């Protein structure tokens with residue numbers, strides 16, 4: 182029997198506000214019940230075709246219909262039924278007869294797309310099947326796809342992104358969640374005396390991540406099926422050099438950094454130093470040269486100096502350059518040997534800014550403005566920063582990428598900066614970009630995916646890892662009406678410059 186406590190104004194599901202909020206966190210621990218949690222979030226037990234029930238939730242309602250594919254029947258059908266939903270197995274005859282009206286579709290593609298070969302062979306067939314299922318979905322209903330990117334010794338194929346973008350041609354891609362498989366107890370590993378200093382701040386981690394891509398049917402008439410063709414970028418994709426292929430198995434981690442220095446709080450978006458230091462230690466040897474072309478308050482420089490690497494930075498806003506210099510002065514006496522430390526104030530997009538820097542670097546680690554996200558943040562957060570005398574934006578400079586109104590212009594300029602920086606990276610060496618996908622006015626702009634796809638003619642994408650934040654307050658976006666995540670995972674995209 183359905184619970185009598187169902188909020189009659191909740192149009193999307195039968196969850197109370199606490200469970201709704203929990204589901205909105207963009208990363209979660211994978212478990213046997215994961216698909217059931219998605220079904221429970223995206224459907225009500227009884228549907229009223231968009232209308233709230235006025236009395237008991239079952240009054241005048243029909244059991245919600247969940248579409249599943251025959252390949253997933255064994256796992257998903259019992260789950261849908263145990264939640265009181267009707268499971269509709271999308272056999273070809275049902276799809277062809279358009280006999281179903283679906284409240285939700287859920288599909289697990291992990292077993293089907295296991296590598297590049299299976300993806301190239303099966304993706305056109307599955308695009309067809311997903312397109313046909315989309316036509317059976319009721320207006321405003323959702324479809325969830327579970328799948329993983331493919332990691333081989335030679336290259337990292339982001340097939341989840343590829344397929345996500347293709348399905349986004351006929352359903353609206355609303356947002357993603359990532360399911361993190363629990364790993365070892367890293368608190369214990371970090372406490373060992375042999376672990377690198379930075380590892381002590383990693384409180385949880387694991388080796389596998391599953392994408393959960395959520396789409397909504399917004400269009401009355403489903404747009405035509407896109408052509409499935411390998412993109413030009415795919416055809417000219419760089420491959421990682423085998424001798425230095427990726428050997429690190431951590432796919433995600435939660436970091437608990439020490440409290441920040443007071444002067445860096447002025448800056449609106451920083452990454453924690455211990456988290457950066459683990460990458461610097463992974464990709465360079467002591468004495469080598471590290472560059473951050475968008476240095477902010479110099480977190481990358483601080484992390485590089487802490488592990489005895491030479492630290493270089495470029496930053497547009499002179500006020501942040503002053504902070505970086507103050508941080509250097511504070512460390513000059515603390516560190517056993519005076520670190521090499523140089524900051525250039527200027528635009529990372531033009532050659533002149535690099536004039537005084539070395540001709541080449543051993544590693545680049547950086548994080549761009551997440552487009553104009555700071556300009557869209559909730560008035561409340563920005564108000565609080567203003568009251569505390571802290572900056573709400575990086576600057577008002579028109580060269581600041583965080584001030585660009587058009588996503589396409591922003592992306593193009595950012596890619597040019599990374600290409601310029603790449604020209605100064607030693608062959609065979611790595612560049613790590615920390616970035617998030619961006620949501621704006623109900624639409625997702627997959628910045629991390631777009632960047633990686635556009636850069637793959639210049640660099641080999643070796644791996645992605647996720648920095649998952651566990652210390653942020655959840656907000657009830659979309660409560661009762663629609664799915665909107667609280668995005669608390671950042672991509673750490675690792676690229677390698679080809680040897681030749």
Ligand SMILES: C[S@@+](CC[C@H](N)C(=O)[O-])C[C@H]1O[C@@H](n2cnc3c(N)ncnc32)[C@H](O)[C@@H]1O
Nearest residue numbers: 451452475477478480497528529550575581582
């Ligand atoms: C996400 S923040 C970097 C924060 C830094 N990782 C930290 O932890 O302090 C991005 C930085 O890029 C800078 N920036 C934006 N456009 C730039 C440009 N064209 N050239 C150089 N820096 C730029 C901004 O001023 C901002 O400080």
